[in-house]
Amino acid sequence: MLGRPDAAAPPARHTEEASTLSTTFRDLGILPETAEALEAVGITSPFPIQEMTLPVALAGTDVIGQAKTGTGKTLGFGLPLLESVTVPADVELGRAKPEELSDAPQALVVVPTRELCQQVTNDLLTAGKVRNVRVVPIYGGRAYEPQVEALNKGVDVVVGTPGRLLDLAGQKKLRLSQIRALVLDEADEMLDLGFLPDVEKIIEMLPTRRQTMLFSATMPGQVISLARRYMSQPTHISATSPDDEGQTVANTTQHVFRAHSMDKPEMVARILQAEGRALAMVFCRTKRTAADVAEQLTRRGFAAGAVHGDLGQGAREQALRAFRNGKVDVLVCTDVAARGIDVDNVTHVINYQTPEDEKTYLHRIGRTGRAGASGTAVTLVDWDDIPRWQLINKALELDFNDPEETYSTSPHLYEALSIPKEAKGVLPRADRTRAGLAAEEIEDLGETGGGGRARAKSAGSGGSGPSAERARPARKPRERRRTRGALRTDSPAEQAAATAEGSSVATEAGEDTAAPRKPRRRRRTRSGAPAAASEAPATKETEAAGEGETRKPRRRRTRSRAAATRSAEQPASES
Template identity: 85%
Template sequence: MGQAKTGTGKTLGFGLPLLERVTVAADVEAGRAKPEQLTTAPQALVVVPTRELCQQVTNDLLTAGKVRDVRVLAIYGGRAYEPQVEALNKGVDVIVGTPGRLLDLAGQRKLDLGHVKALVLDEADEMLDLGFLPDVERIVTMLPAKRQTMLFSATMPGAVIGLARRYMTQPTHIRATSPDDEGATVANIAQHVFRAHSMDKPELVSRILQAEGRGLAMIFCRTKRTAADIAEQLQRRGFASGAVHGDLGQGAREQALRAFRNGKVDVLVCTDVAARGIDVEGVTHVINYQTPEDEKTYLHRIGRTGRAGRTGIAITLVDWDDIPRWQLINKALELTFNDPVETYSTSPHLYEELRIPEGTKGTLPRADRTRAGLAAEELEDLGETGGRGARGGRADARRGRG
């Protein structure tokens, strides 16, 4: 069970050993393996909670596995079945997938899990949460009894450790921490918490987005409706923004994330579907437009910045009626923001603390509108399957996730 703070490299922590351990054609050529050890069935399985994280882990493993020519395949819902089945038929070494689509393909006998030597549950606390647990258990029963099982997450509550013991024999809990970095949050993220009025928040956020040194920004909302509304409002105010939430088709979700990675949009408004594992270089600001559900969600949200040793800024806007919820988070993480200061879009301390130039208004000046925008990023036709394909993310839907 591997535990480390967000942004410290867990993906390659499990990814590199997996890529080394699968038997590929290069091993036979070098005399390290016999030809009969080669198989077209997957030898390693990484299970992740969201489609966005599935894509990202796959891309990281493809990059790292290039030298050995390891075949890595992403399997998740919202996409057509046929290309995934075709890739499985050709042969795959490592599979990264969401529970729903993995079960669908295994149930149709298109996916053979009988040769898996290593199982990884990434974001394990989420994977073992009630919504995913039945799916994860069904997947585990399809795997060989003799295998290595690894769980990775930034947060590992006691209940999860108890559940993990059902899948593991004599598990070892490894926590990777820096001796000079105490506390649950990463030290190089500057945190700001303000008590804000919901009517003033769009104006407030528009001014924060014009702070000095602001690179890419992620804005987190609790509901899909709020995320869609804020993305639209920011576009009207001149910002190049995109949205990622559960009411969008998979093609639109991927279009927004690609545009964000490519710099065509510099503001991504999202629900917590994008709070875990998403790693985009250059994210300087994370704004919690609505208070997170709990301290775990807070940690994962703000962990989208300050990654891999860089610095970042996290801003949380707390509504009056969310103060009790925030105080629970503050206490759990031993932060110093128990009574957030009342803040408006005109408050001098906001400008001072976040380095917002004096005289900044709630609309981006035309001279600063240099990004190409979401429309400049191609919307890919994924052959979205509606009825059957939508089941690929059914665990997400069951828990009402974005």
């Protein structure tokens, strides 16, 4: 239960069961232009969270909205946000005065991930199309210049991630002094990613008099504390459905199987051939696993793309565009895509690896069964992950505490997921109708950081976008030099030619010509063999004397020989 800033009294709490979708957005009091824009894309009736939030939020009250993922929270805060800004169309219709217009942002939406930033921006642009509301996304991984240029041209609503927002605001490129409405979307995810301190810094830059709306699927303690500090008497709205008692969406059918890690690629390949399967998402815990699974599915004939943290932003957006456009029908991703991806006709979600906790599980399977549609969620649990899964199962009050041991050839797998009996681990060539990831062009975003290598990798073997690696000039091999102990293998004729060539070059350069320098004589060490000394070249002294015989090496006295000499001389002296 949330309270006022002084925690003296709790806010009003609306927890209702959704009624039939008989009302329309026009009945809820939104502007006719906004309703017209929604009707143009086939959106006429609100969902429970929208129907309950709009009357409160349109009145300017602070709102805390809590609903399950995939139930329409974006329009729940997006429509009041669009109504709070003043655009030229309002002045033309007499709803506002010309002096109320501004090129500075009037509304701000803070989101945790880049993918969610794009999704919210697209929804707001759709709803504000008739009024021509200017919405600009601000997030990392892209070049600064286009974003700064868009802000300088004028903007009404800014949607951004905390890091880039704070960066541009610190550089005085983003003005926050005229913000009238603030939305914190997926606040629990921002807490998990460690963005809450950045969010607090952004809030402190905003005007005190504003409307604040906080939307999330779950409400951890730190999010409640944030609401108490920065919201004024918020109304807590929690939307449920009569046939949806648990934390998961009722129209999503869930299956949990105990599977061996080496058999998972084969199982996934057969699950993806289930009857009625349209678009599918495969979730992995690690970036390496996501890249490997996407590669294996591609080799098996599926049109697959990958979205994970090792890819540059251009490659991530390329895969998402290909997925939305139908060129790719399997998207393999990490939990970076568990929020913010709202794609129509996603019928299957496969948890290739067990999620970290129950919140991650809810957001993963929330990519299907959205907006009233039905979906299928399949979770493959390793033997080592059974304890982790049992904790998730207990927290969500599911009925899969002991998953059934399953393999790619198990009859109950085929029966539960409606997989044709003739399906194998490779997609038949007749069914390979998708264009694939290579058909979607990769956009050069002028990415910051080391995204070039990842972008080139994302293009696959046939990648030929502007982000491909630039061809480097061939490096000249380093010339190997002779060491002192190396033997010269050139013939005498070659050595003479080289000497003559060196002397001619020196003469042309105006230098004195001189005889080639003789190699330095190697000195004999104590451990050297007498044969080595006898084979040594003649010294200067013998050459000057004209003698043909070599110099006799000097004998060295050792301690033992000196002692023997003294002992032999001592009796003679005594006598």
